[in-house]
Amino acid sequence: MTEPTPAASGSGEPNKEPSKNALKKAQKEKEKAEKKAAAKARELAERQKKDAADAEDVSKDVYGELPLCGSKDFKPTGTPREDLSKVDQVEDKEITFRCWVENARPQGAKLAFLNLRQGLNTVQAVVAASEKLSKQMVKFAQNISTESTLAVTGLVKRVKEPIKSATIKDFEIHITKLFVEVKAEVPLPLQVEDAERPLPSDEAGQDEKESDGRPLVGLNTRLNNRTIDLRAKINHAIFVIKSGVCSLFQEFLSQQGFTLIHTPKIQGAAGEGGANVFELKYFDRSAYLAQSPQFYKQMLIASRFQKVMEIGPVFRAENSNTARHLTEFTGLDLEMEFQENYHEVMGVLEDLMLFIFKELNNRYKKETDLVRSAYHVDEFKLPESGKVPRIPFQEGIKMLREAGEELGDFDDLSTPQEKHLGRLVLEKYNSDFYTLDQFPLAIRPAYTMPSPANPQLSNSYDMFMRGQEICSGAQRIHNADLLAEQMRKHDPPIDPNGAGTKDYVDSFRYGCPPHAGGGFGLERIVQFWLGLPNIRMTSLFPRDPQRVAP
Known part of the structure; x- marks a missing residue:
């Protein structure tokens, strides 16, 4: 007499173990989900951190890059712009003026000096962190590229000692607002400060160096980059x-x-x-x-x-x-x-x-x-x-x-x-x-x-x-x-x-x-x-x- 084949208990089907491929797939799905969750957590943390930083940036509305003038996003302010040649007439007053950057000199995380030019006039400007001016704004000022065009608002202050690095020697600008109107690409093909120095003695127009190592840029180099050369005072x-x-x-x-x-x-x-x-x-x-x-x-x-x-x-x-x-x-x-x-x-x-x-x-x-x-x-x-x-x-x-x-x-x-x-x-x-x-x-x-x-x-x-x-x-x-x-x-x-x-x-x-x-x-x-x-x-x-x- 033949014995019956035993059946799987309860289901009526034989027991099956998961395959190795299925286990690997499940593991990968799990790791993928964990990475995605971690990325979301990081993104959320960074967003929260940025929001917190923005909340701490008391100057966030008074500096930055402006939209292109004339573009659909640009909204004129109507603020009158001043002439730096008349700066001695507005001592202790706040003025707004267009200028461009001759150079920016960082002085740590909380201070920057800018040399600003308008026409033949140059003025020293100060960006200093305070309760009303953030370190973020100071950092922004320190990183503005040379020759960028700015719209600056600041207080005109008399200085105790004449400023040697500017044509306006008795006053400086304490910046309260700082916007980049047009950002200059770097590096420049010719440094404007090099064009301020005399031509080399070589009439062929070749580049030379002064005794202190500073470049004397030849006439051909200057004429080949004439729009930069012509910026020299x-x-x-x-x-x-x-x-x-x-x-x-x-x-x-x-x-x-x-x-x-x-x-x-x-x-x-x-x-x-x-x-x-x-x-x-x-x-x-x-x-x-x-x-x-x-x-x-x-x-x-x-x-x-x-x-x-x-x-x-x-x-x-x-x-x-x-x-x-x-x-x-x-x-x-x-x-x-x-x-x-x-x-x-x-x-x-x-x-x-x-x-x-x-x-x-x-x-x-x-x-x-x-x-x-x-x-x-x-x-x-x-x-x-x-x-x-x-x-x-x-x-x-x-x-x-x-x-x-x-x-x-x-x-x-x-x-x-x-x-x-x-x-x-x-x-x-x-x-x-x-x-x-x-x-x-x-x-x-x-x-x-x-x-x-x-x-x-x-x-x-x-x-x-x-x-x-x-x-x-x-x-x-x-x-x-x-x-x-x-x-x-x-x-x-x-x-x-x-x-x-x-x-x-x-x-x-x-x-x-x-x-x-x-x-x-x-x-x-x-x-x-x-x-x-x-x-x-x-x-x-x-x-x-x-x-x-x-």
Whole structure:
């Protein structure tokens, strides 16, 4: 008899042990849940910690980064902004102003000093932890990147000792609110404080170091990063002075009855002759950038404008890579009729420059002194009105020969000879500004009036600062037949009936008074006034044979 198979008690099924895989899976699920719970606990703890810290940050609403100005999230406050130049008028008052950070100096966890700049003014600011100002705000201030733009509110406080590191020496700002309007990226391609120091002595523009190890950044590096370089106070001062020269030029000549004009800078032909013009495509034909406004100035005198002046760009396609040449510069030009002698016009030009020099001393002394503190140059020696040295060219030749120079009676002066003559004139006349008169006709433009005293000379003149030319001028031929004759005799000859000259020559066939004028190089005036080593420093974005960017 067969025995029955025993059944599992209670369930009617056989007993089964969990598999190893199932046990491992369960263990992993458990560990995963524990990690998730731990992460949540940490997150909760950190949130609680942050909430507690925020609760302790009494300054959380008065510092931070503002939304982008003009964005949909930006809400203007309407708070008036102050000018730091007037900080002495608001002692013990709270002011708000825009500025940027020159540097931040941490002094432990509870204190930071910021050097803040606005224009040419710098001020020391203090961020100090207190019951009303948190350590978090101090830390924020310590970590603001250099050159970031800020909106600052603070109390103006007088200091006991002058502050050496700022231009505002008797006051500092105790910051109560501090917002970053625009954050500057770091690192900067060029440090602004390096641009405050003088150029290296190497004219090639290579970087060097001072004896104390601080960098002297070369001109090429600066020009390649020009928007940073131009932030330097010394560069701001240069261009404030440059603007001032233009204003003074117009101010003086306006009082003399001159009319401001604007002549074309695109011409259909290279009217003055020579190859120093830039050709450009003008629709279906060629055109040229103007070498000067000369022809148009004279045509306006023929149009019965008695006195005209212009400030405008001048283009010269000269492959001159010197420290005083640019391919695009700003011309200060004037032309006027005179009564009996072209020296009447020379007198106006001389008085114009004396006015500019004297008013630069009066109105722009702060900027001049700032630049000259880096580029040390002797004070500019000025003669009195009516006593500007007027030296005949032949006398200048004689002075140079007596000083050892070898040159012919009608040779043009080289740059070293011009500088040498400048030193001789300074020694003899105690003037850094003077005029050379009666230049050889052969080295002047074809429209220059020949001298009645000597047919090899001309009624022309140049003006000099520190022995370097800043102005070229002359009496112009105002008779069409004589002008045509002189143009044909010129080297190289110029066709008076050519495309770029016929209208100009014909303008004198209908009666034109005797007239003279001149053209100054604005950048040269600024360069020589300040004693700068390179003219490129006086052009915002200079153009020379090697540079057309930025």
